[in-house]
Amino acid sequence: MAKDTLEREKGVAIIGGGPGGVGCALTLKGLARDRGQDIRVVIYEGKRFGEHYNQCAGVLSHPLEEILEREFGLKIPDAMIQRVIQGYVLYGEKEEIVLEEDPTKPSLAVQRVELDRFLLNEAVKRGVEVIQSRVTDVEFHPHEVVVYSWSGTCRASAVVGAFGLSKAMTACFSRRVGYAPPPxxxxxxxxxxxxxxxxxxxxxxxxxxxxxxxxxxxxxxxxxxxxxxxxxxxxxxxxxxxxxxxxxxxxxxxxxxxxxxxxxxxxxxPTGLAKRFYGHRYLLVGDASGLVRPFKGKGINTAVITGKSAAITLMNHGPSQEASLHYRDMCKELMEDMIYGRLARTLASLTRRYSSLDPIIREAKRNEGLKEALFFCVSGHAPYKKILRNKAHLKVLPRLLPHLLGSFHLSRQ
Ligand SMILES: Cc1cc2nc3c(=O)[nH]c(=O)nc-3n(C[C@H](O)[C@H](O)[C@H](O)COP(=O)(O)OP(=O)(O)OC[C@H]3O[C@@H](n4cnc5c(N)ncnc54)[C@H](O)[C@@H]3O)c2cc1C
Incomplete structure (x- = not known):
């Protein structure tokens, strides 16, 4: 299939060697191998992981470990794990509540640059070419893309933008394909x-x-x-x-x-979707696409997942404009959850500014359904659609509203 749809000798150029880029590269190589083929995959990465800082807190949320193991046969080295996170403490004005993780699905704290270095090294071991250089521009032609970098030029069948919120790449894709970065x-x-x-x-x-x-x-x-x-x-x-x-x-x-x-x-x-994050000979993944939980991140997880979806699209359907719609379809669940995530953010913001979390925390201490909803909101472990439409979660609203309105009234006095 790949032979017909994706010109494998030209292969795929990936801009960015973070979890989105590497998730895509490993999937491309894995699918090609399963089909008895090979495909050229080039990752451009401008940073030297370890020398350059990454502001990401490096909390790996469940089920990232499972995804890496199941999809790529990768195990996070024990030595990389700095701490096992047991849960969250959420603070109101006077109240606080402990929201414990399921001990069988803990989050793991690592140094983010170590994770990036580990993943990129694994990609190299599987035949991905890594070019330590910054991409400066991309040209789109009917039959190929041309990627310019500080190290020269590369012609590829398709380009995957895994460049996070890089201003230079955002400007390049805006100019070339009308992309608008996520809010x-x-x-x-x-x-x-x-x-x-x-x-x-x-x-x-x-x-x-x-x-x-x-x-x-x-x-x-x-x-x-x-x-x-x-x-x-x-x-x-x-x-x-x-x-x-x-x-x-x-x-x-x-x-x-x-x-x-x-x-x-x-x-x-990112807190929302980018515009034109897919099209003729390009797919954008991870933060660049805005396909993340708009309230509580899990950005590493969604970067790997969208990177994988982009690779499957390219291998199964090729790099055409029409084929890119398959990528959009594969990301549908994340896209649908955006509106619910925004609603959760707005509710949190209104509570923060005009009311108080205290009544919600007090109620959650008595009500397991609300406590679960708070845990999911803070941890991002469940889709916002599921949290906000869950009947058990909604049942507490009539009891909560008078308290919230009471605090609203007090906060306005
Ligand atoms: C303060 C903060 C804390 C966070 N904490 C967490 C957390 O604990 N857990 C979690 O899951 N998520 C967290 N996130 C979100 C997470 O960091 C991102 O969602 C995730 O890194 C997105 O992965 P990515 O591959 O899309 O992009 P990135 O990880 O941003 O990778 C993009 C890569 O592209 C490279 N690049 C950019 N432009 C070019 C170019 N022109 N040429 C070559 N290379 C280029 C960059 O150097 C970079 O390595 C946090 C985010 C922030 C801001």
Missing amino acids: HLETLVTKFYPPPSWLPNLLENMIHVFLPPFPRTEFGALIPKGDHITIILAGWNITTNEMETFLSLPKVKRLLPPKGHSDFFKGRF
Whole structure:
């Protein structure tokens, strides 16, 4: 099939060697091998993983480990796992609630650059060519694409954009195919290095989540890693001032060591779908497509999954405009969940700004259905459609509304 649809000798050029790009490359190679064929797969990666920082917190959510093992026969090395995350603590104004992970499906904290390096090395072992260089432009022709980079030019049958939210690549695809990048939130990240005595039970191995009532901040989180705590603040136009204010909140401060934090790092993550993320001889995957959970990430998981879907589309249907619709269809579930995710975000935002999480937390302590809904919202372990349309979750609304409206009233006085 691949022989007829995808000119295998020209192969596929992938821009970006993160989980989206590598997920795609490994699937292309695997499918070709299963069919007794070979296909040229080239990954362009501009960063040297390890030298360059990645602001991602490196929390691998279930079922990423299973996906890597089942789809690619890859096992995350034990030495890479810095911490097993036991769950979340969600904070209201005065209340807090512990939302425990299923112990059989824990999240794992790793150093993100180590994961990227591991995955890229595995790709090389399976015959993927990795070009350590930045792509500068892409041309689309009826029978091929031309990829320009700092290391020269490559002609390919199709290009897969796995470049995250790179501004240069966004501008290139906008100009060439009318792509518009996904809407996004900004993040500011810093780290605290506590004394060694804190490390065995750092933050009780829980991720601590806050919805601070600052106008431009959507959420803050404290994440225990191997030898440090990663702090993320997400919102719009957030600056170091918001971060300093967040760090000085008493409920945040009491979780942190007295000594100061490291540098700040800026990042972004998508909160909605990109426009024209598929078309004639191109498919965009991972963050570049905006095909992520719009409220709580799991970005690594969805990058690998969309990368895999892009590869299946190219191998089974080829690189044409028409074939790219198969990719869209394969991503339908994620696309359908976008609207529900946005609704969940809006509800959280309204609660944060005009009401209080406290009544919800108090009710969740008594009501397993609501507690489960909160856990799924915070962890991203279930589609938002399932959370928001679940009858057991909806049943608590009549009891909650008066409390929420009461806090709304108080907060406006
Ligand atoms: C603060 C923060 C914390 C996060 N924490 C988590 C978490 O704990 N768990 C989780 O699952 N997700 C997390 N995410 C989301 C996650 O990082 C992304 O969703 C995921 O990395 C997307 O993968 P990707 O392959 O699409 O893109 P990326 O991982 O961004 O990879 C894109 C790659 O493309 C390369 N590239 C870009 N332009 C070019 C070019 N012109 N030429 C060559 N190479 C290029 C880049 O160097 C990069 O390596 C977090 C995001 C942020 C901002």
